[in-house]
Amino acid sequence: MSPSTPATSPRARRLLLVTALCIATTVAAALASLLLGAAEIPPATVASILFGGAAEAEIETAGGSLEPEMARSIVLQLRLPRCLVGLLVGAALAVAGVLLQGLFRNALAAPGVVGTSAGGALGAVLALSFGLGLRSSYLVPLGAIAGAFASLVVVARIARHRGRTSITDLLLAGVALNAFLSALNSFVIARAWIDHEVARRINFWLMGGIADRDWSHVAIALPGCAAGIALAIAHARDLDLMLQGEDLARSLGVDGERLKNVLLLATALLVGSAVAVSGVVGFVGLVVPHVVRLAIGPSHRALVLLSAVAGAAFVLLSDLIARTAVSPGELQLGIVTAFVGAPFFVFLLIRERGRVETL
Amino acid sequence: MTGSDLCRNAERPAVETCVDRAGVPPLAATPTRGRRERPRSGSTLACRRRDLRRVHLALLVAFIAALAPGGCRPAQRGGSASEAGVGERKAEDGGDESRVVATAPAAQHAWRIVESAGGDVWRTLARHDAAGGRELLVLPRRPQRIVSQTVASDEVLLELLPAERIAGLSTYSASAGTSIDLAKASRVGRFVGGSAEEILALKPDLVITAVYSAPELTRRLRAVGVPVLQLRAFDGWGDIEDNIGAIAAAVGAETAAEELLRSANGRLEAVRSRRARAPAVRALAYTYGNAQAAGSTFDEVLRICGARNVAAEAGLEGWAAIDLERLIVWDPEIVFLSSETGREEAERERFLSQPAVRRTRLGEPGRVVVISGALFGTVSHRYVDLVERVAAALDRLSATHGADDAERSDPAPGKTETASESTP
Numbered sequence: 001m002s003p004s005t006p007a008t009s010p011r012a013r014r015l016l017l018v019t020a021l022c023i024a025t026t027v028a029a030a031l032a033s034l035l036l037g038a039a040e041i042p043p044a045t046v047a048s049i050l051f052g053g054a055a056e057a058e059i060e061t062a063g064g065s066l067e068p069e070m071a072r073s074i075v076l077q078l079r080l081p082r083c084l085v086g087l088l089v090g091a092a093l094a095v096a097g098v099l100l101q102g103l104f105r106n107a108l109a110a111p112g113v114v115g116t117s118a119g120g121a122l123g124a125v126l127a128l129s130f131g132l133g134l135r136s137s138y139l140v141p142l143g144a145i146a147g148a149f150a151s152l153v154v155v156a157r158i159a160r161h162r163g164r165t166s167i168t169d170l171l172l173a174g175v176a177l178n179a180f181l182s183a184l185n186s187f188v189i190a191r192a193w194i195d196h197e198v199a200r201r202i203n204f205w206l207m208g209g210i211a212d213r214d215w216s217h218v219a220i221a222l223p224g225c226a227a228g229i230a231l232a233i234a235h236a237r238d239l240d241l242m243l244q245g246e247d248l249a250r251s252l253g254v255d256g257e258r259l260k261n262v263l264l265l266a267t268a269l270l271v272g273s274a275v276a277v278s279g280v281v282g283f284v285g286l287v288v289p290h291v292v293r294l295a296i297g298p299s300h301r302a303l304v305l306l307s308a309v310a311g312a313a314f315v316l317l318s319d320l321i322a323r324t325a326v327s328p329g330e331l332q333l334g335i336v337t338a339f340v341g342a343p344f345f346v347f348l349l350i351r352e353r354g355r356v357e358t359l
Numbered sequence: 360m361t362g363s364d365l366c367r368n369a370e371r372p373a374v375e376t377c378v379d380r381a382g383v384p385p386l387a388a389t390p391t392r393g394r395r396e397r398p399r400s401g402s403t404l405a406c407r408r409r410d411l412r413r414v415h416l417a418l419l420v421a422f423i424a425a426l427a428p429g430g431c432r433p434a435q436r437g438g439s440a441s442e443a444g445v446g447e448r449k450a451e452d453g454g455d456e457s458r459v460v461a462t463a464p465a466a467q468h469a470w471r472i473v474e475s476a477g478g479d480v481w482r483t484l485a486r487h488d489a490a491g492g493r494e495l496l497v498l499p500r501r502p503q504r505i506v507s508q509t510v511a512s513d514e515v516l517l518e519l520l521p522a523e524r525i526a527g528l529s530t531y532s533a534s535a536g537t538s539i540d541l542a543k544a545s546r547v548g549r550f551v552g553g554s555a556e557e558i559l560a561l562k563p564d565l566v567i568t569a570v571y572s573a574p575e576l577t578r579r580l581r582a583v584g585v586p587v588l589q590l591r592a593f594d595g596w597g598d599i600e601d602n603i604g605a606i607a608a609a610v611g612a613e614t615a616a617e618e619l620l621r622s623a624n625g626r627l628e629a630v631r632s633r634r635a636r637a638p639a640v641r642a643l644a645y646t647y648g649n650a651q652a653a654g655s656t657f658d659e660v661l662r663i664c665g666a667r668n669v670a671a672e673a674g675l676e677g678w679a680a681i682d683l684e685r686l687i688v689w690d691p692e693i694v695f696l697s698s699e700t701g702r703e704e705a706e707r708e709r710f711l712s713q714p715a716v717r718r719t720r721l722g723e724p725g726r727v728v729v730i731s732g733a734l735f736g737t738v739s740h741r742y743v744d745l746v747e748r749v750a751a752a753l754d755r756l757s758a759t760h761g762a763d764d765a766e767r768s769d770p771a772p773g774k775t776e777t778a779s780e781s782t783p
Contacts, residue, residue: 039684137709204647204648329680
């Protein structure tokens with residue numbers, strides 16, 4: 001193969017390198033997430049449990065022995081769902097960030113920008129304040145998804161004028177709705193303080209986290225995340241064309257209005273699903289797409305895929321910090337992503353000032 | 360006597376910094392595609408870069424500080440952050456201790472009566488703060504229209520005074536979610552939020568607030584001459600005794616308070632001596648993913664009941680987030696949860712819906728005890744009810760599972776334990 005073929009061009013080599021790095025980091029983070037825990041189950045036993053085998057004798061750990069069924073429960077009912085939820089949430093928020101940054105042509109756009117995060121949070125807060133969290137573990141996440149969709153519908157309706165959706169109107173409507181929904185959230189939380197237990201439940205949920213998630217959370221997040229990422233991949237080329245301007249994209253056969261609707265739908269699916277199972281986890285949708293774009297450029301097909309992988313790694317690594325930094329206690333995931341994400345984002349802003357303002 | 364003479368208390372808001380929720384990413388800027396950065400001078404750019412580096416550094420330092428031991432702990436009793444934040448105005452009467460005619464119990468920071476029935480003053484109360492200053496509360500007459508702004512002082516007032524002397528209670532006392540004394544509170548019937556205007560409309564001659572009440576509320580009330588008794592610590596029975604003593608001294612109900620405290624201390628002593636004869640149960644209070652560890656109110660409850668708090672033994676302090684795997688490894692013999700009033704059973708079912716938890720001994724009857732949030736978080740004399748409730752659960756546990764638990768090994772505090780031994 002000659003040096004000039006695409007597969008060996010510097011750009012392609014860079015893409016391969018970044019892809020390998022992202023996948024390796026995600027796999028390492030997932031393995032660490034599965035192997036590390038309070039019960040100190042040996043890695044070989046964890047692997048055996050994950051691949052369908054089960055130890056018959058008691059498992060010796062650093063702290064004593066562990067009954068095989070208990071080890072199995074810990075790995076399969078606690079660690080694995082937590083790891084999968086982390087992967088899904090990270091991927092969903094990062095891809096949502098890619099879509100919004102592409103749609104708004106602004107590298108500072110984030111999942112909160114069209115009000116979907118605030119809508120999702122409001123849906124969950126309302127469900128919690130009405131005590132639905134105790135009736136079924138599905139009701140709070142479903143409330144979050146419903147809230148995300150409702151906010152999206154409102155924003156899309158406001159921004160649509162004479163059959164066209166202006167990106168600027170969409171952005172402004174999103175900002176306005178965000179403020180309104182945040183105020184509503186504050187109102188509901190203030191009302192909830194009349195019952196300290198409800199208020200505590202809401203506050204801990206809003207801090208964001210993936211501790212103690214079970215298979216029901218995986219089941220809730222998976223369909224929305226998969227559909228959202230699939231939509232993003234399917235429309236990656238159209239998004240590339242839109243970056244050149246709506247008129248040019250239209251001349252090349254892109255239905256701009258349909259694309260905006262589809263991307264907003266995908267964003268709502270992704271953010272709604274993520275917020276539903278993890279609460280409000282900040283900075284993933286802002287930082288991850290930005291870092292990946294700096295590494296591989298603005299082409300959306302690769303950007304979506306690699307952001308999904310890198311986002312998953314970012315959330316899992318943040319969760320590992322949350323689990324181990326103050327052990328035996330834990331930090332809330334949202335705190336770690338903000339602490340890690342904000343300085344990193346500032347660092348990137350300083351280093352790449354010229355590039356972040358124009359995609 | 361002017362308003363400022365009536366109440367010479369001064370304060371500044373307590374500074375308690377504790378990062379407790381995720382930062383939210385900044386919203387998007389306006390679209391910038393095609394926009395070119397305006398040329399900047401080299402020095403301006405360098406200056407901005409230095410600023411951003413400082414921001415970066417500050418955030419990193421904040422992160423490290425938050426992770427450092429004690430970086431995010433609740434205020435400790437006696438010398439707490441809240442006390443340190445009290446703005447003090449030195450007493451103008453010279454603080455002659457010989458003039459003390461009665462005292463609230465125990466702690467040095469408790470309110471004490473320093474002057475009674477002289478001239479146009481019915482009573483003056485004072486408290487020392489951690490910085491060595493004194494805070495005074497001057498009451499021109501025995502209060503007849505008292506407004507309370509904390510659920511704890513609501514409960515104490517309802518116990519000490521007839522409803523006619525209470526002009527208003529906090530809105531929390533109108534809700535079953537936070538009030539244990541709904542029936543008694545309904546006899547007062549007036550519930551006010553944290554608005555100075557609402558409170559002043561009741562023409563109060565004493566308002567009781569807490570250190571966590573809005574500082575501007577206390578300031579405004581004092582500015583218009585309303586005496587404000589601010590309760591400062593709620594970290595255990597000692598503080599609760601101090602608060603009851605302070606309220607009693609301020610409203611002139613010392614005899615009723617003494618009786619209340621004598622009865623409460625008798626009940627606590629009965630629990631303590633009864634539970635001292637029982638084996639120490641390894642217990643955990645677990646609320647929405649958080650263990651109540653050393654220094655928390657519930658930690659003291661467990662100690663009074665002769666139980667061992669597994670979270671405290673593991674070295675955790677205050678409210679500490681833990682995951683279920685940690686809980687399973689700690690293998691407590693009993694877990695106390697809190698829940699909205701009337702939804703205790705639903706909370707128990709939710710907790711036990713996790714298969715890994717059900718597989719531990721917590722799946723056995725009587726090992727998951729759900730207490731309504733109003734009682735779980737009480738910091739009034741109803742604390743004794745909480746202690747008795749916990750003690751009763753521990754008694755039942757000893758009766759039903761005592762022999763089984765004794766057979767199981769009892770690992771060293773804080774060490775990873777064998778989950779197999781806990782499995783029924």
